[in-house]
Amino acid sequence: MKTALITGVNGFAGRHLAQLLMSQRFKVYGTTRLTPTFFSENSIDELIVSDMGNKEECVQVLTTVKPDVIFHLAAQSNVKEAWEQPSDTFFSNTVKTMYLFEAVKQVSRNIRIISIGSSEEYGYSKQMEFPITENSMLNPTNPYGVSKMSAGLMAKQFFEGFGMDIIHVRPFNHIGPGQKKGFVVPDFAHQIVNIEKGRQKPVISVGNLSSLRDFTDVRDIVNGYRLIAEMGIKGQTYNLCSGKPTSIEDLLLAMISLSPSEITIEVNPDKLRPVDIPIYYGSNDKVINQTSWERGIDLNRSLEDILEEIRKE
Numbered sequence: 001m002k003t004a005l006i007t008g009v010n011g012f013a014g015r016h017l018a019q020l021l022m023s024q025r026f027k028v029y030g031t032t033r034l035t036p037t038f039f040s041e042n043s044i045d046e047l048i049v050s051d052m053g054n055k056e057e058c059v060q061v062l063t064t065v066k067p068d069v070i071f072h073l074a075a076q077s078n079v080k081e082a083w084e085q086p087s088d089t090f091f092s093n094t095v096k097t098m099y100l101f102e103a104v105k106q107v108s109r110n111i112r113i114i115s116i117g118s119s120e121e122y123g124y125s126k127q128m129e130f131p132i133t134e135n136s137m138l139n140p141t142n143p144y145g146v147s148k149m150s151a152g153l154m155a156k157q158f159f160e161g162f163g164m165d166i167i168h169v170r171p172f173n174h175i176g177p178g179q180k181k182g183f184v185v186p187d188f189a190h191q192i193v194n195i196e197k198g199r200q201k202p203v204i205s206v207g208n209l210s211s212l213r214d215f216t217d218v219r220d221i222v223n224g225y226r227l228i229a230e231m232g233i234k235g236q237t238y239n240l241c242s243g244k245p246t247s248i249e250d251l252l253l254a255m256i257s258l259s260p261s262e263i264t265i266e267v268n269p270d271k272l273r274p275v276d277i278p279i280y281y282g283s284n285d286k287v288i289n290q291t292s293w294e295r296g297i298d299l300n301r302s303l304e305d306i307l308e309e310i311r312k313e
């Protein structure tokens with residue numbers, strides 16, 4: 001039985017990954033900054049309340065857990081918030097990742113680290129070619145993308161310089177049950193359900209509808225993390241994505257069509273961002289070829305599951 005440590009286990013992807021790994025006979029430890037948490041102490045092998053905010057704290061967690069593999073998910077993952085808190089975002093996503101790498105280097109270089117980056121590392125440029133591959137140029141266009149790109153470059157340095165077993169993953173947008181407000185699908189879904197329940201007038205307030213994104217269900221994304229941990233090659237980077245662009249407008253219309261309510265749309269200028277990448281979608285060839293990853297849940301089923309979960313709240 002392998003021992004996995006998930007940092008940020010209480011987050012959106014962390015919860016799904018923990019459930020998956022537990023069903024696959026991993027011994028699962030998770031760190032979280034906050035209590036109370038989604039997991040009770042009995043529903044996960046061990047829940048550790050730790051900020052992992054310096055190298056010593058990371059060393060302490062590693063010597064307690066003795067993991068075979070670390071899924072480093074803990075991060076400030078909200079792009080809009082990163083514009084408001086760029087230095088805190090950089091500290092959370094880059095500096096704390098380096099503390100973890102340094103601690104692993106000290107404790108045991110045999111530990112495999114799955115470093116979770118983001119498609120935001122690619123950012124945008126007019127010359128960009130689609131689909132985006134792992135070799136495409138990195139040109140982040142917001143503080144969040146810079147923080148994840150920097151962590152990814154550090155992963156490469158620790159692999160090349162110290163021979164550490166690090167794999168960097170760039171997931172594109174993921175959605176699914178349990179995602180907090182602040183991301184496009186839950187922002188739309190909560191309003192739709194409020195309208196259905198008569199708690200909001202039948203007008204949905206939205207941001208930029210013209211952008212295109214590449215959406216994958218979180219349950220497929222975390223299965224990708226597992227497969228990459230099992231079959232990925234150290235020092236490599238892997239995209240995780242559907243390979244298909246969907247416009248935010250089409251996404252919104254698909255969600256409205258899943259509701260019995262008559263809903264009109266209103267663009268709220270407060271929801272627009274200083275810079276918003278107009279389009280991106282990725283190539284998933286590498287992860288499919290090297291790990292046999294498959295996307296099992298289509299966009300419509302994700303949207304149905306999300307609305308269903310919020311209707312029950």
Ligand code: GDD
Nearest residue numbers: 077079118119120172173182183184187206207208211248
């Ligand atoms: N959040 C939000 N809320 N976005 C909206 C809304 C709204 O009401 N209306 C339109 N949008 C648009 C945004 O302007 C953006 O173009 C798109 O919907 C997607 O926004 P988000 O869901 O906030 O995701 P993101 O693309 O900025 O970033 C997400 O994906 C990255 C991976 O590609 C995050 O999950 C990141 O953590 C992740 O790394």
